[in-house]
Amino acid sequence: MFPRLTAAALLILPAFSPAQSPDDAPERAWKIHVELQAITLPAKDALALLPGLSDEKSMPAAWTKLATMLSEEKAKISAVLLGETHGEKIEARQGEDVRYPSEFSSPSPIENPAVEKSAPKQNLGVAFSATAFEVRATGVMLTADADASTDGKRITITATPEHVWMLGWQDFEVGRLANNEKIIIKQPRFASAKTTGTFAVQSGERTLLSIHRVPEHENEMELFILRTWTTPRNAAKDIGKDAGKK
């Protein structure tokens, strides 16, 4: 009976206390830095490095090997994204937006404006106008929410790294000429590798978040390696920054 009452009392209290405003939130003493490296290397090398990269204890040695491969150009960096936060969401991206048509109208004739109005109409062809477009962000992107422990040694992070590739255009047949020549419209082909998770790391640790094949390059794989660390927040300077934002 008593535990029930205690639980009820604890939960009732906030209902009658004044609401907490965002300004009352505890001030964070640490800045959190994140660095996402997307690295491509031959699939055979990636699979050989995988056991070392997967485990936090063996990661430093595996990373040294990978760094050597990078310096010898056996591995390549596709992107490096850096972010810093003391509580806000981090969004970083390197790439471009691809805009493409997604809906089309019914076909309508294209008339020749050079022909006089009195003359019989002469159609130059048929148009399938695009009536709606979509936009897809391509490239490497990182979204993260992170918070540090009071001593700054541990970080809990929710991270979503993603790489979107545009692979090309796909033809769709929408008509035929009398000689059977095809009339086509094109639609884009994309590929994506993405992972989302909430986990905790020690400050300064590197973490392997994903290993995946590079689309249309079956012998190559890409690694997402996230490094997360904290630095003490310079109160005077950073509070000044916050004031500017407000």
Next chain:
Amino acid sequence: MIMRLRWLLLALATAAGAEERPAPVEPWQVRGELQIIRLDAQRAIPIIARFTDDAPGAAEELRHLLADGTATLVAHLIGRTTNGDACEAEQTRGMRYGTEFLPFDRGLIPEKQSGKIQESVHFPITAFERMDIGATLRFEPFVHKGGSIVSVLMDLNLRDDAKFQRLESGIQDNGTRLGVDLPTDFVRRNASTFVVHAGVPTLIGCCKPEGQRAILELQVLTIHVRLLDGPLPKAKKRLDPPNAFAPRVPDLGAPAFQTRIELHRFLMPEADALRLRPALLDLTKIDSAFANLLDSVKSGSCELAGILSIPLRDDRHGEFENGRGQRYMTEPSPGSRPQTIGDAPDIQEPKPRSPVSAGKEAAWSNPVQYFERRDVGDHFEAETKVHPQGELLELQLSYSIIGHRGFMRWPTGAYPPSRTAHSYGYQPDFTLRKSNITLSLANRQRTLLHFQKLPAPDGRVEIALIRTITERFNPDAKP
């Protein structure tokens, strides 16, 4: 004020159920690595069997096969999360396909090379959709006390490159049949709750992917756990659980049993199957009959139609699919002459075939505008209830095997009426075998699940054998 009242009611409701709240979740950090591996069926069958009793040895064997190129790594998915929270990983390619089509029209269009105005027919796609090809993994782990075993609630979706199938939607004057292209996608799904030993690779699924004759696919999951010293900051957000139908894993409590379900389906000529039937019905001879069936697969006189080996936590539900999405037309419109766009010449009555008249007669439209998709292949649902001693269990099984024999067609009109060319309507021809049963099975005892003759024209007999292997857990064991 209303908000505060709501708080109060919520608080009272929570207090009333306080005793039922689960124990606090220990802050284990979890890393799950899932490998999707394909290899030749002859090599895969013994490895699948080895995973039951010697998982590390089987995983090592697979690692060697991957290294020497005998096996192919289809995907390697990594998910990182905190105990009791979900995570997801995906590697996909988006494939676009038309979903809405207009009936045929005819018009004029300049020819690419000469610029000469030509008559044409159009069957515009007015809307597209995207289908993700590849692997998507979503899981929620719960590390039991001590960190040696982990309950996992998982939803794995795999989709292979789709093949486009052309559905006829009209016929041109010159006899060319026109059509719209719709994708047939090959899918596998594994949605279940199971228990794994931390750090030990576990075969969580295997199948013969639809469209592959002699290749098997293995899904191997390894869960690693670690604890960080000191208190951790709280995560700001949580992902939804992988399956809406299942409770979150922390609410399940410690597991007592888990059962691995092994299912083999073989196809063989009727006479051979009838000869083998007495041995299959005799529990003392069924294992040697099973060995004979595997030998027949090797020699080619029998086909392995399907295979499944999955762990399932006691008293939990699991769903497994392996098949393809078959699309077909649902509301065929009557065939008609195409509409004329703009000032293209009116459609003429049929004339003797000539290059000049070909364009004027244009085409016969048999519009394909509405579609449905049906899952073809195997769908399997299971739930187990192990008796307290672990030697007997009740297995609730619901499975369906849907086949697609092709399309039936019938003439919907003659075009032009004076000629022999016909336009056709098409409807799919599906076969269905379905069963809902509850079996009482002894631990490790193989049993005949079904013995069915396939519909003509195949005519072979399908033999399905099932075996369950129960494992008892000690949740307090040290890792």
